[in-house]
Amino acid sequence: MLFVQKKRKLVNYAKWGYIFILPFFACFFIFSFIPLVDTIRYSFYEYFRSGIKEIGPNFIGLKNYASLMQSDMLKYAGNTLILWLIGFIPQIAIALLLASWFVDVRMKIRCQQFFKVVIYLPNLIMASAFAMLFFTLFSTKGPVNSILMSLGIIGEAIDFMRTALGVRSLIGIMNFLMWFGNTTIMLMAAIMGISPDIFEASEIDGCNSVQRFFRITLPLIRPILAYTLITSIIGGLQMFDVPQILTNGQGNPDRTSMTLIMFLNSHLRSKNYGMAGALSVYLFIVSGILCFIVYRITNDDDPDGSKAAARKNKRGRR
Amino acid sequence: MKKKLLSVVLASAMLTGTLAGCGSGASGTAPADNGGSADAGTEAAAGDAASDDAQTEEGKVINIYSFNDELRTRITAVYPAIENTSDDGTVSTLNDGTEIHWIINPNQDGVYQDKLDEALMNQAGAAADDKVDLFAAEIDYIVKYTDADVDAAMPLSDLGINPDTDLADQFAFTKTVASDQNGVQRASTWQACPGVLVYRRDIAKEVFGTDDPIEIGKKTQDWDSMKAAAEELKANGYYAFSCYADTFRTYGNNIASPWVESGSTTIKVDQKIIDWVNDSKEWMDAGYFDPTVKGQWNAEWFTAMSSSAKVFAYLFPAWGIDTQMVPNWDGEEGSWAVTNAPLSYNWGGTYLLAATGTDNPGHVKDIIMALTGDKENLTRVAKEYTEFTNAQSVMQDAAAGDEFASAFLGGQNPYSYFADSLESIKMAPLSSYDQGCVELIQNAFGDYLQGQIDYDTAKTNFETAIKERYPEITEIQWP
Numbered sequence: 001m002l003f004v005q006k007k008r009k010l011v012n013y014a015k016w017g018y019i020f021i022l023p024f025f026a027c028f029f030i031f032s033f034i035p036l037v038d039t040i041r042y043s044f045y046e047y048f049r050s051g052i053k054e055i056g057p058n059f060i061g062l063k064n065y066a067s068l069m070q071s072d073m074l075k076y077a078g079n080t081l082i083l084w085l086i087g088f089i090p091q092i093a094i095a096l097l098l099a100s101w102f103v104d105v106r107m108k109i110r111c112q113q114f115f116k117v118v119i120y121l122p123n124l125i126m127a128s129a130f131a132m133l134f135f136t137l138f139s140t141k142g143p144v145n146s147i148l149m150s151l152g153i154i155g156e157a158i159d160f161m162r163t164a165l166g167v168r169s170l171i172g173i174m175n176f177l178m179w180f181g182n183t184t185i186m187l188m189a190a191i192m193g194i195s196p197d198i199f200e201a202s203e204i205d206g207c208n209s210v211q212r213f214f215r216i217t218l219p220l221i222r223p224i225l226a227y228t229l230i231t232s233i234i235g236g237l238q239m240f241d242v243p244q245i246l247t248n249g250q251g252n253p254d255r256t257s258m259t260l261i262m263f264l265n266s267h268l269r270s271k272n273y274g275m276a277g278a279l280s281v282y283l284f285i286v287s288g289i290l291c292f293i294v295y296r297i298t299n300d301d302d303p304d305g306s307k308a309a310a311r312k313n314k315r316g317r318r
Numbered sequence: 319m320k321k322k323l324l325s326v327v328l329a330s331a332m333l334t335g336t337l338a339g340c341g342s343g344a345s346g347t348a349p350a351d352n353g354g355s356a357d358a359g360t361e362a363a364a365g366d367a368a369s370d371d372a373q374t375e376e377g378k379v380i381n382i383y384s385f386n387d388e389l390r391t392r393i394t395a396v397y398p399a400i401e402n403t404s405d406d407g408t409v410s411t412l413n414d415g416t417e418i419h420w421i422i423n424p425n426q427d428g429v430y431q432d433k434l435d436e437a438l439m440n441q442a443g444a445a446a447d448d449k450v451d452l453f454a455a456e457i458d459y460i461v462k463y464t465d466a467d468v469d470a471a472m473p474l475s476d477l478g479i480n481p482d483t484d485l486a487d488q489f490a491f492t493k494t495v496a497s498d499q500n501g502v503q504r505a506s507t508w509q510a511c512p513g514v515l516v517y518r519r520d521i522a523k524e525v526f527g528t529d530d531p532i533e534i535g536k537k538t539q540d541w542d543s544m545k546a547a548a549e550e551l552k553a554n555g556y557y558a559f560s561c562y563a564d565t566f567r568t569y570g571n572n573i574a575s576p577w578v579e580s581g582s583t584t585i586k587v588d589q590k591i592i593d594w595v596n597d598s599k600e601w602m603d604a605g606y607f608d609p610t611v612k613g614q615w616n617a618e619w620f621t622a623m624s625s626s627a628k629v630f631a632y633l634f635p636a637w638g639i640d641t642q643m644v645p646n647w648d649g650e651e652g653s654w655a656v657t658n659a660p661l662s663y664n665w666g667g668t669y670l671l672a673a674t675g676t677d678n679p680g681h682v683k684d685i686i687m688a689l690t691g692d693k694e695n696l697t698r699v700a701k702e703y704t705e706f707t708n709a710q711s712v713m714q715d716a717a718a719g720d721e722f723a724s725a726f727l728g729g730q731n732p733y734s735y736f737a738d739s740l741e742s743i744k745m746a747p748l749s750s751y752d753q754g755c756v757e758l759i760q761n762a763f764g765d766y767l768q769g770q771i772d773y774d775t776a777k778t779n780f781e782t783a784i785k786e787r788y789p790e791i792t793e794i795q796w797p
Contacts, residue, residue, distance in 0.1 A: 048789045048790070049435070050788065050789075050790050051462040051465065051468065051750050052435050052438060052439060052462065052463070052468050052470055053467070053468060055790065071782070072782060136617070139617060139618065140610035140618060141610060141617075141618060141621060157610065159609075159610070161612070162612075162768060162770065163770070248427070249427055250761055252761075252765065253765050253768070253770040253771070254765050254770055254771045254775065254779065255779060255782075263786075266783075266786045266787070267786060267789075269428060269432075269786070269787055270786070270787055270788060270789055272789045275789065
């Protein structure tokens with residue numbers, strides 16, 4: 001009896017940990033994992049709805065993948081990339097600038113907290129509401145055109161939605177406005193993580209602010225920059241709500257602002273689970289590769305390149 | 319020990335709580351905005367199972383699916399059993415305590431059909447109070463629901479309505495549209511939709527020196543006269559129509575063969591559609607359309623109906639005047655008038671269908687009869703809403719008498735024009751692909767008409783888009 005009790009004292013507390021994380025895994029399994037497997041499974045089937053008649057599922061192998069390759073998928077991938085770039089380039093540039101200004105002790109920017117809140121605010125608006133707002137603002141009879149016309153800057157209304165450049169720029173501007181605050185705050189955290197000793201030392205050595213930015217700040221926040229880049233690409237791959245609402249789901253004009261997810265969505269209109277599944281698998285693979293890169297970067301055991309430099313140095317001496 | 323037991327209980331409670339939360343959330347989405355919670359649904363189902371013998375008894379909730387307010391206002395106007403409607407317009411109570419739940423989703427982008435299809439596919443397994451009882455369908459997609467193989471809508475005879483006697487006063491073509499491939503009538507409508515031309519009196523006076531419908535009618539009797547009139551309007555700084563989509567129905571609803579023959583997977587684009595593209599291009603380039611308006615049902619299109627706009631005319635059936643023009647017109651009443659369109663056409667029409675498996679067949683029958691088969695009600699709807707109602711005798715009287723004059727049209731009686739238009743209508747053959755074809759061809763060629771892409775690219779874009787919408791389509795034939 002005594003022996004048994006003694007044995008029971010050696011309780012393994014680790015199992016409580018497992019029990020407590022069980023709800024998450026159960027939810028993940030039911031609501032994420034099973035749909036994921038189903039999506040992959042259906043991508044090999046012909047399975048859609050014609051009217052309210054269901055067709056399939058009939059196994060057709062890789063036919064969905066092949067017909068997607070023959071379709072305009074790559075064109076939409078290109079659209080997505082362009083739309084992302086239009087938004088991302090100003091986003092990262094402005095974010096870097098603002099982050100280094102905010103963190104710079106010498107600038108002594110007043111009301112910092114206020115500005116941080118303000119630049120983050122656009123991110124709090126729902127993307128679809130934001131797109132709707134822009135749609136109204138920039139319509140041919142909208143306020144932007146009327147203001148420009150009454151100021152005499154333009155003679156007649158500019159039809160922003162008519163040209164690929166107009167629509168793409170609007171989408172880019174929206175994505176920029178929504179995300180630059182977020183990026184700024186992330187980069188600020190990264191810059192504040194740099195030891196002030198380095199900045200002080202550089203100042204003593206007579207380093208000016210441009211040099212400091214390019215020689216010290218940028219190299220030292222490289223991992224975070226890479227992280228921002230990759231997560232932004234993954235977010236960009238999934239760009240949907242802004243162009244969808246702005247162009248009413250058509251990707252006008254001439255399908256030049258049709259993104260991959262809008263393409264996916266137009267397959268789901270006919271409940272074409274097979275084709276949509278195949279497209280999702282393609283996207284999954286691309287995102288998977290990108291995630292792997294992030295993983296490698298964030299788990300880098302040599303973030304500042306000092307080890308590699310040391311190795312190079314060693315080789316050089318030999 | 320107690321602590322351990324407690325934590326196990328807590329952990330399992332948390333787990334089941336999470337799952338239960340998710341579960342009810344998922345089932346809650348199926349019956350759309352149905353006010354009742356999932357629990358209420360299961361309770362009702364249990365109650366139903368218990369009283370199996372009381373099958374003839376009507377359910378407590380009538381779910382009516384519709385795509386805008388029109389159906390609700392019409393039913394509320396004519397169905398005497400409705401006592402009151404909640405302020406947000408989602409629930410009406412009948413005098414016997416039954417509730418009507420109005421489930422309204424917009425037509426645009428196929429949202430309405432998505433929700434309706436979802437509900438109809440779950441119809442068999444749904445709790446009695448969640449079942450679709452009555453739904454609306456437009457002529458563009460009614461074939462999808464009247465199909466006898468799909469059997470989503472009940473034959474009217476199963477409800478106890480005899481189409482030959484009870485609905486004898488309806489126009490014959492509306493009954494053809496409402497019938498399945500075997501000729502069994504499964505739907506019924508209260509409106510026939512002959513299209514006319516609605517024009518601004520002030521612009522007519524300024525440009526043509528008269529606003530008399532007969533004089534203006536001579537200028538709009540065919541496309542050649544219309545073009546001459548458009549030229550005159552342009553010289554005075556006005557546009558004949560707001561956009562190319564406005565004239566589409568006069569071509570598109572006069573096609574000779576259906577977009578897709580029954581059982582085929584080939585889309586045949588009719589010559590009439592190509593005529594529309596070519597004529598519209600000519601008109602667009604000549605400046606007869608307002609260049610800022612791109613398609614229908616958008617803000618620009620609606621503002622073009624206001625007093626500040628420069629658009630002379632719209633092509634509309636009766637419902638367009640009441641549901642689109644009246645709310646968007648901000649000037650004096652009586653500023654518009656009706657005359658003949660360059661080409662007769664029928665545009666739209668909302669049909670009522672009783673969903674198979676409804677638990678309120680009695681009420682559904684009453685509603686259908688009250689709105690679509692009751693001469694008195696149809697007269698009232700015509701008077702109150704300027705609708706061209708689906709009763710031959712009423713419409714004959716209306717065209718002859720003066721009591722149907724519309725204040726919005728400055729005291730004009732539009733019914734003679736509606737009736738004239740109706741006589742020459744040849745109903746375009748329908749297919750279940752009509753809505754997608756009409757929407758996507760306007761969209762694809764809209765880019766072409768605005769000069770962004772060339773003709774062949776527009777063709778390719780249409781082919782791509784239509785195959786995305788209807789994966790079973792294998793080929794598109796151009797004339």
